[in-house]
Amino acid sequence: KLANHIAKTIPDLGGVCDLSDEDERAAWLCRIHVGEVWGIGRASLAKLEAMGVDSIADLRDLDPRPVRKAMTVVGERIIHELRGVCCLPLELMPAQRKGCAVTRSFSSRIEDRATMEQAVSAHATRLGEKLRRGGLGTNHVSVFYHTSEHDRGDPMRSVSTTVTLPEATNDTLALIKAALEGVTRTWREAPGDRPWRYSKAGVITTDLKLLEESQRALIGQLDRERSAPLMAAMDECNRRFGLGAVVPARAGLETKRTWSTKFEMRSPRYTTQISELPTAHA
Structure with missing residues (x-):
């Protein structure tokens, strides 16, 4: 320096x-x-x-x-x-990730349970991809969703819950099941004529651990031998054909997600999207 x-x-x-x-x-x-x-x-x-x-x-x-x-x-x-005395050791290996979260604000308000389930399923799908990238797993998933304080006059509601799994996993299907359980626990119909209009949802997990070193469950053990090749095939398809090319049906087709975040002000992705490369005209 x-x-x-x-x-x-x-x-x-x-x-x-x-x-x-x-x-x-x-x-x-x-x-x-x-x-x-x-x-x-x-x-x-x-x-x-x-x-x-x-x-x-x-x-x-x-x-x-x-x-x-x-x-x-x-x-x-x-x-x-x-004086030349080293006080902090050099980290040759990055520290293991401790937590992971996938949260998004919706492009339009969500009022029905089916759409909310699709949204948290999509977030759980993305969470599984992140965990598998690091060889990590989790045995619990926290789900939250809430209305917006900027929607003046609308009823306000904010909920969250944590669903525990029998053992650590990064299987997308198991994570989706846990996320849907979180919605089942917390979903309520509005008491009046005006529904709750949710603006954001997410899935969060902490205390991540290396999947290969995690303890297996005595009861309710997950089928990792079947899950691993299935998840590897899905990840490979998404790497080859683009993120979201293959997703579980509960997550919905990306082109038909009415709640997806809008990216109208996003800068062009010149290095990752061929369709967004600048065009030179003679």
């Missing part, structure tokens, strides 16, 4: 700064204001200036103990890092 800052602010270097030499690096630390250090904000800068700190070298040479009192452990860590 120091080399990058110097290369950008000193035109004579031509955009290249090499700080591999220790003496060269130390010389630059004396010339750059401490406020340029990443992690030193306005409040921290005022505290350091009160300690007589002006340059990065001044900060590096401070006693870490008073800095920790003034700037917490973050300030002490900065001092050690300026």
